[in-house]
Amino acid sequence: MAIGAGAAPPHSPYGGWTEDSSTAQALPDFEQPLLQAHGAVQARKQDQAEERDHEAQCSPDADDGASFVRTYFNGLNSLSGVGLLSIPYALAEGGWLSLVLLLVIAMVCCYTGLLLRRCMAESPAVRGYPDIGALAFGAKGRLVVSAFLYAELYLVAIGFLILEGDNLDKLFPRTSLSVGGLAVSGKQLFVVLVAIVILPTTWLRSLAVLAYVSASGVLASVVVVFCVLWAAVVDGVGFQGKGRMLNVSGLPTAMGLYTFCYCGHAIFPTLCNSMKEKNKFSKVLVICFVACTINYGSMAILGYLMYGDDVKSQVTLNLPEGKNISKLAIYTTLISPFSKYALMVTPVAMAIEERLLAGNKRSVNVLIRTLIVVSTVVVALTVPFFGYLMALVGSLLSVMASMLLPCICYLKIFGLTRCGRAETLVIATIIVLGSLIAATGTYSSLKKIVHEF
Template sequence: MEGLKAEGMESQNQLPQSKHQGKGTTFLKTCFNGINALSGVGILSLPYALSQGGWLSLILLLLVAILCWYTGLLLQRCMDTNPVIKTYPDIGEVAFGYKGRAMISIFMYLELYLVAVEFLILEGDNLEKLFPNMAFKISGIKVAGKKGFVLLTALVILPTTWLKSLGMLAYFSAGGVLASVVVAGCVFWAGAIDGVGFHEGDMLLNLGGLPTAISLFAFCYCGHAVFPTLCNSMKDRSHFSKVLLVCFISSTISYGSVGILGYLMYGQHLKSQVTLNLPIRKISTKIAIYTTLILPLTKYAVIITPVATAIEDTFSIGNSRFATSVLIRTGLVISTASVACTVPFFGYVMAFIGAFTGVALSMLLPCLCYLKMNKTARSFGLELIIIVGILVTGAFIGVLGTYISLKQIVNHL
């Protein structure tokens, strides 16, 4: 099993390198892919996160953004130390050998897989709000509510997973970025024009809800599993630090704006997705929900591609490579749909992803790998203090957030 994983993870090494002239994605396309990986599903739960932690939790949102941006830079520095490094698992292997590769790979693929599951849960929730009495028949079996919509969504997004080019996927990513902007605009319209108002959200701090809030914040910035792939796909990898800056600033502005608006509108009455609170008969609500329904179409393929390419490199045989690729990617879609139907708790699953895999990949592992690969960084100084601070903070968030989110999931099964 371990050998199988090791071989599969090498597949991403086939992505274009910056030294190859005329190959790879442009700066703009990489920005779209990066913003799309960071911003999207998380934006819907930011108001809910604020309702859990209170206004002062916005400070934690900014702190998490800064820490994750910095660890993204650490990953790039790790890649720059060795031209052989092309993926996140490669970084782990150079730093800690095969055990490092295996650990990073387990967290990375689990995170990407669970994020794909979240996309399908989101679709089921929002479609059920629009069409509460809809039911489908599949092979003579009646499927109603969220489960039916999850399965329908899986069928719609399936063809997008067959695309392999990140340059091609960038066009879907541009649509995803636009969708996030539209959702933010609709939330503001509902509050300012459609009569909802901005009269709620009066809690300054809720210590009991902070673990959930910060776990959701961590989820919003857990794009590190994709960063090495995006960096290696660029025509000029030296510009990736600028890509990271653009991605984190853009995402933080969108997250903060929607979080503040939603919390002012609904306060402690917020559901796991702000679209589920909006008045259904208003045109702004329908636009917001329909736009939200586009997000999985634009993001699912970008998120699931690293998982699919790792698996298909192991199982592709000769001229049947394309057919095998389609079969593997179809299997991934089916399995994520099955999980989404079994555990349809959007907020709790998101908090678990953020606290467990998100913290590990976005805070802990980049710091540990960087310290191992860079002897200078282990010398006492400001850099070491910052990295140790991130490790301590990440460990605390991870342990507490994982425990609470798992407890919530189990209690609702």
């Protein structure tokens, strides 16, 4: 359904055609499309190509869309998850004072999420993140945004598989399987088995249905924090970690992991378009960020107080072996990737399906999504460094998708005059901060990955 103020014109501001201009309804907080900013009409062939890409992130829900609560669970699930396990490690890398950076990054990412929402409201043809890039910079903008968007989602999905393999190997050490003379054991075996179990969830195309899966992931995040607290208070681990106030050399890694915790921007346009009441998406977004920040902050403080600088890249790997609460924490941790993997790969899969004109061909869609899962398994087996990989994703791709691109596109679409001096100053500050995180974090993460090899 096209989104616009009043009756939308049949032609988009950058050459595409709206999905249903005759039924476009006005929403209270929407403004008129900026038709003047994108004057030239592109050729019909390019129109059709862009229209297919428009559909890449639209949820083809059979009903009228997801409710406020369902969107909240999907949004919360897109922000919470495996980042929760690495947040104590991030705090250990940066020291206690780096908690201020966690709060700052949370506020910045929430603000840039709201910028994306305003960009979407600027034109009825904007239905996904790549469309925002196209509205701002044309075809080149679409290409750049798509590249960072899909690379981020793809690598995050790989991180899920690595996490599953690590934790299952801790639960069932020395497990092996021999098939046709080929022996597979340990993390490698579990990565493959997990991928097989996750595969059917990637075949779901409705975000309204996927919300039920997301709800389990949100609950799992809360349970993991409780389990870590239980291990400290009841199981005798205690709060013996002294920690450091500040570790300057570890700040790049810490900032990258903090940013990774809030890397849901790639999903936000998809979630917004899946809502029945799209004008309430900004409210959903703010509530999700507040809830996630409370959960992340609690886990970071707990984990660092318990283990100090000895905390591992996944805090569950530090928990005492043989304890029931440790097993519960790990089992619960395993739920998050199951609930979130499909949410990450859906935009990637739908983009490929639209480019290949797969449409509603069920068999082709299943094949595409299966091949995506297989490819993530191959990469997960090749680069099994969870902490470093997530820091790299956060420093390079998440910073681009969550900080830099929303600000740059927003300034281009609205212009300095409409933004005002105060807002322009805030956005410029975010761009400087994001560039610093991207440069230092990417270098640090790549250096550590190369060193491990």
